[in-house]
Structures are given as C-alpha cells and as structure tokens.
Amino acid sequence: MERNIKIAVDAMGGDNAPFEIVKGVAEAVKLYPVKVLLVGKEDIVKKELASYTYDEESIEIVNADEVITTEEVPTEAIKNKKNSSLMVGLKLVKDKKADAFISAGSTGAMFVGGTVTVGRIKGIDRPALGTCLPNMKGYSLLLDSGANVDCKPQYLVQFAKMGTVYAENVLGIKNPTVGLANIGVEKEKGNMLVKEVYEMLENTEGINFIGNAEIVDIPKGVADIIVCDGFEGNTILKLSEGLSKMLVSLIKTEITKGAYVIAAAALKKPFDNIKKSFDSDNVGGAPYIGFKSLVMKMHGSCKSPAVVNCIKQCVDFVENDTVAKIEKLIQE
C-alpha cells in the first residue's frame, strides 16, 4: 500500500490516551493508505505500540515531552508548551510534514493553536467546529458547535459554505441541505443575528439553503447541515447530550421498578442499539473546518474506533482536495 497521506495523531490527548489512541492508529494503518506520525512521549508511545503488529513504514513516533491539559488556559498553554504533543502535531502540519492533525485533547488549545500555527484558509474569518449531531434520519453536521461564541453574520455564511464542501467531500452527502438554526420556521423569526444571516444565505450561491431549521425539528433531521453561532451550537450539542442521558436514566429507573425487571432484561439489546446510535465513537471526530489543513477534534472520552473513523475522514478530506474546494466556494 502506497502511503501518500500523512496524518499527525496526538498520542497523549484525551481520557483514554495513550492506550485507545495507539490502538486505533494500529488498526487504521491496516485499512487506509496513511502514514501516521504518532506524537507524544517517545518511551511511553513506544511501549504502547509494542503490543501491535503493523507495517513499519506506516507509523513513526515523533517525540513531544509535554502535554496540554484541558484545565489550562488555551492562549497560555500554546505559548508555554511549545513542546507539547498538541503543538508539535500542529507544527508538523504547518511544516507540510503532515496533511492533517487529530487530537482528543483541549478543544480550546486546538483552536487557538490551529489559528496561530496552521492558519486560516484565505477568505475565512473564523474556522468552525463541525459536529455530527445524531437525529432520526442519521445525523446533521452542526457548525459552529462551539469554537466562536460571538459571531458576525458573515461568519455564519462562511460556515454554510465550508459545511457544504465538507459534507459533500468527506461525509458523502450530495447537494447537502443547509438550515439556519432558529426558534421559528418563518423568515421574520429569531434574533438580530439570524435575521440578517437569513437574508444573506438566501442570496448565497453554491449552497442548498432550505430556510430556518426550527429547533424543535432538529432531532427529526430537517437539514444535512445546521448553521449557527458557537454559543447556540454548543447549547444544542450539550443539551442533546444531557437530555439523552437524563431520559435513558429515567426510563431505566421506571422499567426496573418491581414487576418490570424481567421486561427490562429483555430490553437490553434495544437499549444498546439506541446507545450505539448516540455513541460519538461511531461518528469519529469533530473537524475544525477553515484551517489550511484539517484539524480534527475527538471526544475526550473517545476509544479506538473513533480514531479509526477520524483517520478515514482525514483521508477523504485530503484525497478530495477539500481545502481548495472551500477556498474556491468562499471566493465565489
């Protein structure tokens, strides 16, 4: 297998690092034509890797002595820990030694580090964090899901364009529909920001804008891409997470009461199926879209399948020349 695509992976980021990260990498290099630059403390990573058999050409360890934790203030962390796995990984991308970077570490540090190291695509004011939000039909790409809490209208128009290119080229959705997250379906609904964005999206070429995605209908799967500012997007994401947990817990409490115990046992499989459809490991990662190369954020608690899926998304992103396509659509 010719390994044309090089991906830097942060071996030290996330709750289950390095074990699950290294395990995922060892699996992915068997499936995809990638060379992984595994960034982290050399001795630790080497020891982890020893458990797996893999093509020697497919994995290279790149030493990085430090680790940025999620508790650190991003702007300070990236300044003070230049030799962290996160910053070394981003620098590999900057220096064209890697085509993409994946980490389950600090979301904020990845965004700030990505901005100062990798840099933005020409014409993009703010890269957005895209998240695949599960719904009745599958999932929607929600962006921005948390990177930019205060947005100008043109940022959201850029999110719509970037999301369209990403969904087409990486998620394989043809002519994806774009909905604007709003508290009503009518054009005149919403706050000042979304009203202004609605007008702009109506007049934007190259996207399939279908109007407002009313919040109550988002779980039904009203649009392939949901556009919003990062505060709204993070609200949607985190409330979905919190509420799903609450409801499953409520239902479990109810059905394990007294006479329902037998029924509950019979229902283990259906519940597992539902849990699976909400499992972020199946989706992989959340891309920061808008940097000159792909920077992928994995969930802090992710396991090896997420790593495999993320690497797959990086391959599609690079092979389909996604950055050039975004740059083209932005300038239209």
Add this chain to the structure above:
Amino acid sequence: MERNIKIAVDAMGGDNAPFEIVKGVAEAVKLYPVKVLLVGKEDIVKKELASYTYDEESIEIVNADEVITTEEVPTEAIKNKKNSSLMVGLKLVKDKKADAFISAGSTGAMFVGGTVTVGRIKGIDRPALGTCLPNMKGYSLLLDSGANVDCKPQYLVQFAKMGTVYAENVLGIKNPTVGLANIGVEKEKGNMLVKEVYEMLENTEGINFIGNAEIVDIPKGVADIIVCDGFEGNTILKLSEGLSKMLVSLIKTEITKGAYVIAAAALKKPFDNIKKSFDSDNVGGAPYIGFKSLVMKMHGSCKSPAVVNCIKQCVDFVENDTVAKIEKLIQE
C-alpha cells in the same frame, strides 16, 4: 366561599378551546376562591357552560366577538382586533376588573398586548416568559423562554430578580437558586452577553446566584431558576421538547421490534409515568412576569388540568402580593 380574586380567562384561545378551557374553569371555581370572567363569543361560551354545575357567583361571561389566531402578526392583530377575547381579557386587567389573565392563544399577541394594555412594573425593561422545564429533580423555572430574543445584560439581571420572587411566592421554593445558562461552568466561559451578566449577578443582592448552569447539566436540575436571553431559552425549551419526542419514539420503535412486543406491553405504565412528568398540563402555564398584573400563557394544546393549575398559580400570585415584592426587589 368568598371570591376575592378575579381572573379573566380567554375561552377562545388554543387548539382545544372552548371545550377544555371552559371545563377547566368549571373545575377550578370549585377548588379556589376565584371569580372567573370567561371571555369569548357569548353564545358559544354559554352553550359550553351549560354542561356544568357551578356556583353562579363564580363565573361571568364577558362577550368578545373576535379571536386572534397564532398566524396573525401580533402588532397588527392587537391593533385590528380590539374586540378579540385576548384584548378584551387584557383590558379587564388594565381596568382592575380582573387581577390576572390566562390564555392559550397567541404568545406574541399576549406579550405585545400585555405591554401596551397592562403595562410593565416600574423598573422592569422587559417582562419575561417563564416556563417550568422538567428535570431529574422536578423542574426549573426557565426565563426568558422566548419573549425577548435580543437582550441587554440588565434584562437578565431583572429576570433573575423576578424569577426569584415568582419561585418563592408562586412555586413555593424557599431561597431558590439562580443559575446563568452557559456553555461552561467557569466564570470566563460564554459569549459577551453572559460574561457581562455573570459579573452583574455576582453583585446582585436579594438573589441566590450559584454561578453558571452548564447546559449539559440543566436536565439534572442544577438550579431552581435558569436565566438566559429569550433566543437561548426558547432553544433550550424547544430542543427539550423535540428531543424527548425523538427518544421516546426511537425507544418505542426498538422495543416493539419482534421479540420485544411482550416486553413493550408490560412497559406501558412506566412509559406513561415518564410521559406524565413531561406533560405541560401538570405544570399549568407559563407566566409573563414583569407586567403590573399576572398574564399567563397556556400551551396551545393544553387541556382542562392546565387551566386548573394556571388558576391556582394566579391565586398564589395575587394572594402573596407578588407584584409589590418584584417592584421592591427591582428597586433595591
């Protein structure tokens, strides 16, 4: 029973009007010391009322020939339909012929009509719509849940104060905790609005501010009162509604597959219990807090128990002199 409290009820508003509204009123006057002014088309309301026995002193029909629909633009509707049940009801409050007004009709028309007819409490910039949002511990009072989509920081501080007085005097919560809806628990998290509001709430006397209510934790019941702007609040409310429906539907689909049919039948009761805890009829209505008298919005699809609960809330609101208490706290 001495009927000191007078409540105007819109007999024509909502999907199940007038039947469920009139039914609820006929029940409520048996339970509470109220006189209800039932506003609507006299012949229709009279015919509905004929099905019930009640103390003749307890219900009076007030004729109103028109009805404002939810499709109408609020500002135009309140101008063009002065003789609508909604506007006649609000005018009864303005003229001190009623102490409160209840309707399941147009949310927007109630807000605009309430502002121009009933008027705001001194010191209140914007009345807020408060909604009881179900959670693991019971519910939180979420305000603003949709009336004011663009907010200045001081509005949210006023919401916190009004919510505190309402929760204490109507919901019976002693020293209620106030949380600021935010995408993180740390003080420095969030957009410009919530960062500014956080600082202000920290220095506000007379409320029990406990910091940020992180979105993911809202379903756990982190605070008695959740404060936010109306766009954020409506997002939280509508996503909770949409997602609950989606999850229950997903679970039903799973458990009614093949071998689980028997188990599903056994689970009818637990599911009904869960449904009940999310049933807005049990909560009653959503108060517009900040008007000189209480204006209560019921869900468009509400049934008679909601009417009964709403009237109960109006009684507590009036008996506990809630407006005077809000006015006092606002001026502190």
